[in-house]
Amino acid sequence: MSNAAPERKAPDQPWRTEGTPDDDGRRPPDGRRARGRWWGLAVTAVIVFLLVYVGLNYLGGGDEPTISYTEFSRQVDAGNVDKIYSKGDAIQGQLKKARDDPDGGGQYTKFTTQRPAFADDDLWQNLDRQDVTVTARPVVQQRSPLANLLLSLVPIVLLVAVWIFFARRFGGGPGGAGGMLGRKTPPRPVGLRPDGRRTTFADVAGIDEVKGELDDVVDFLEHPEVYRRMGAKMPRGVLLAGSPGTGKTLLARAVAGEAGVPFFSASASEFIEMIVGVGASRVRELFAEARKVAPSIIFIDEIDTIGRIRSGGASVGGHDEREQTLNQILTEMDGFSGAEGVIVIAATNRADILDPALTRPGRFDRVVSVSPPDRAGREAILAIHTREIPLAPDVDLAWMARTTPGMTGADLANLANEAALLAVKRDQEQVTQADLSEALEKVQLGAERTLIMPEEDRRRTAFHESGHALLGMLQPGADPVRKVTIVPRGRALGVTLSTPEVERYALSEEYLRGRIIGALGGMAAEQIVYGVVTTGAENDLEQVTNIARGMVARWGMSERVGRLSALPNDAQQAYGLAAAPATLDAIDHEMRRIVDECYEEACRKLRDHRGQLDALALALLEHETLEEADAYRIAGVTRLTKEDA
Numbered sequence: 001m002s003n004a005a006p007e008r009k010a011p012d013q014p015w016r017t018e019g020t021p022d023d024d025g026r027r028p029p030d031g032r033r034a035r036g037r038w039w040g041l042a043v044t045a046v047i048v049f050l051l052v053y054v055g056l057n058y059l060g061g062g063d064e065p066t067i068s069y070t071e072f073s074r075q076v077d078a079g080n081v082d083k084i085y086s087k088g089d090a091i092q093g094q095l096k097k098a099r100d101d102p103d104g105g106g107q108y109t110k111f112t113t114q115r116p117a118f119a120d121d122d123l124w125q126n127l128d129r130q131d132v133t134v135t136a137r138p139v140v141q142q143r144s145p146l147a148n149l150l151l152s153l154v155p156i157v158l159l160v161a162v163w164i165f166f167a168r169r170f171g172g173g174p175g176g177a178g179g180m181l182g183r184k185t186p187p188r189p190v191g192l193r194p195d196g197r198r199t200t201f202a203d204v205a206g207i208d209e210v211k212g213e214l215d216d217v218v219d220f221l222e223h224p225e226v227y228r229r230m231g232a233k234m235p236r237g238v239l240l241a242g243s244p245g246t247g248k249t250l251l252a253r254a255v256a257g258e259a260g261v262p263f264f265s266a267s268a269s270e271f272i273e274m275i276v277g278v279g280a281s282r283v284r285e286l287f288a289e290a291r292k293v294a295p296s297i298i299f300i301d302e303i304d305t306i307g308r309i310r311s312g313g314a315s316v317g318g319h320d321e322r323e324q325t326l327n328q329i330l331t332e333m334d335g336f337s338g339a340e341g342v343i344v345i346a347a348t349n350r351a352d353i354l355d356p357a358l359t360r361p362g363r364f365d366r367v368v369s370v371s372p373p374d375r376a377g378r379e380a381i382l383a384i385h386t387r388e389i390p391l392a393p394d395v396d397l398a399w400m401a402r403t404t405p406g407m408t409g410a411d412l413a414n415l416a417n418e419a420a421l422l423a424v425k426r427d428q429e430q431v432t433q434a435d436l437s438e439a440l441e442k443v444q445l446g447a448e449r450t451l452i453m454p455e456e457d458r459r460r461t462a463f464h465e466s467g468h469a470l471l472g473m474l475q476p477g478a479d480p481v482r483k484v485t486i487v488p489r490g491r492a493l494g495v496t497l498s499t500p501e502v503e504r505y506a507l508s509e510e511y512l513r514g515r516i517i518g519a520l521g522g523m524a525a526e527q528i529v530y531g532v533v534t535t536g537a538e539n540d541l542e543q544v545t546n547i548a549r550g551m552v553a554r555w556g557m558s559e560r561v562g563r564l565s566a567l568p569n570d571a572q573q574a575y576g577l578a579a580a581p582a583t584l585d586a587i588d589h590e591m592r593r594i595v596d597e598c599y600e601e602a603c604r605k606l607r608d609h610r611g612q613l614d615a616l617a618l619a620l621l622e623h624e625t626l627e628e629a630d631a632y633r634i635a636g637v638t639r640l641t642k643e644d645a
């Protein structure tokens with residue numbers, strides 16, 4: 001429970017919902033999904049209505065049985081008919097009392113019948129003689145001709161509506177049938193942000209080198225004719241590689257904004273999530289639309305979902321679909337006649353598993369890696385995302401940037417937004433430094449949880465966290481302890497937060513051992529104080545294992561395993577490469593050795609400093625949370641700065 005990793009959460013970006021559901025490749029946000037459900041209900045209702053409508057109109061008649069004209073004449077002659085209504089040759093009538101229908105219609109009182117055109121009986125005279133009331137009026141209640149017309153149109157209109165709905169929903173299928181049933185609206189470029197501004201490089205910070213690399217792409221899009229005249233070949237595809245939230249989508253959009261060209265956006269996964277067989281045709285359509293308005297940009301997110309290395313042999317479900325879609329993209333790009341002016345920008349956070357066919361010349365031959373921002377970059381990104389937020393004078397963005405190493409642009413955007421939300425909740429006019437700090441804690445640690453903990457568990461947690469904290473403070477060269485708390489957060493019962501003072505790029509063996517010792521401190525403290533350990537250390541052990549594995553198998557810090565990268569990366573794995581069993585044994589052995597040594601050291605140190613451990617635990621029980629300065633003071637440890645060490 002130390003060194004809680006910052007949570008990766010995609011911030012809500014209001015302008016991410018631009019475009020139609022079809023051309024904006026993102027997964028639908030909840031609102032859109034809910035709308036889908038409403039549509040489903042509406043369609044069901046329409047179908048039910050149609051069935052009922054058809055049933056009433058065409059199947060059921062009135063309630064009266066139809067009797068033969070012969071039977072009707074017989075009843076008139078017998079004087080049994082009370083009254084009739086007539087229109088043309090149709091007759092509707094009522095008997096004085098129920099009679100048996102000799103034609104097998106059972107008993108009836110009311111009836112309808114039809115007078116044959118060739119009948120030359122004296123019906124009128126007979127009726128008159130028998131004193132039957134005759135009313136000449138419509139047999140069926142008559143609607144106006146207009147109403148009738150409208151009503152007969154209703155089912156047709158509804159059917160067409162349902163048809164269009166399904167056609168849009170499931171996209172255009174290939175070939176003629178697709179043209180009819182599976183038609184969807186063609187891809188459209190994504191619009192401006194709601195405030196009417198285009199996204200430009202001014203909205204992107206902290207990745208200046210990358211912007212530089214994209215400058216000539218912008219220039220080409222602005223003046224394709226200049227390049228065409230020179231016969232210069234421009235890149236057709238740019239691959240943005242980098243971890244989630246580093247701003248790849250934002251960059252692609254900014255390139256379009258800078259050049260002032262239309263931006264088409266799609267997600268590769270969307271192509272293959274569609275019903276089978278439409279991925280390739282969607283790609284064709286997308287490129288066709290982009291060509292029409294060239295110069296333009298096509299952005300394909302998550303390209304790795306269709307562009308991963310083809311693992312030879314068995315083709316599993318969905319595999320062919322993926323391949324077809326990928327081939328279609330490559331074919332389209334190969335088909336570019338050079339200066340056409342459509343540039344494809346793809347994004348991935350798994351460049352390592354991409355099919356080499358993708359990065360061949362003429363395809364995504366320009367690979368630009370986008371990395372998380374450094375301190376200055378983070379400050380610049382924070383400045384961008386607080387542009388529209390009124391900030392109190394005490395806000396120190398430089399300080400915020402220092403305390404957020406490892407966070408991406410998306411994390412920082414999220415942080416700024418959380419702070420603004422806090423300020424609103426507190427009815428403040430401005431966002432203060434306190435709001436930002438609290439938002440940071442929330443983003444890094446998960447929101448505070450209200451959980452009533454039994455006193456015994458609180459005590460145990462206090463010692464556990466004190467163990468982490470004390471070892472963190474005693475370890476030379478370790479990241480300073482910023483905060484210790486036994487207020488439950490996220491899944492953790494307590495948290496000890498350490499963040500580096502300066503950006504760390506290369507980690508020394510000593511530092512890594514220190515991290516392991518600190519992480520084992522919670523468990524060691526429980527062992528020393530209570531003699532037993534609890535399940536509370538699961539997270540700690542996970543961290544410890546990861547660090548130890550890295551030391552042994554990736555960073556060459558074990559003599560026995562040697563200086564080789566002994567754990568295959570994904571690409572090697574895809575080719576079926578794996579370490580020899582003897583190497584795996586050695587890795588296992590060495591990881592254990594390191595962790596055991598560190599655990600012994602943790603226990604030894606805590607025993608030697610038992611008084612300080614107890615003091616920290618007591619203070620935690622009383623105050624629940626200790627900030628950096630208090631923690632060091634109570635533990636009686638002087639904080640070592642870089643200069644002292």
Ligand SMILES: Nc1ncnc2c1ncn2[C@@H]1O[C@H](COP(=O)(O)OP(=O)(O)OP(=O)(O)O)[C@@H](O)[C@H]1O
Binds near residue numbers: 203204249
């Ligand atoms: N360098 C940056 N400068 C300014 N804002 C950024 C930066 N990086 C990310 N952001 C913010 O984070 C949001 C999300 O980033 P974006 O979607 O571009 O990341 P991504 O790399 O495409 O992530 P994913 O791989 O998850 O799609 C952006 O809309 C922007 O608000």
Ligand SMILES: [Zn+2]
Binds near residue numbers: 001
């Ligand atoms: Zn712990």
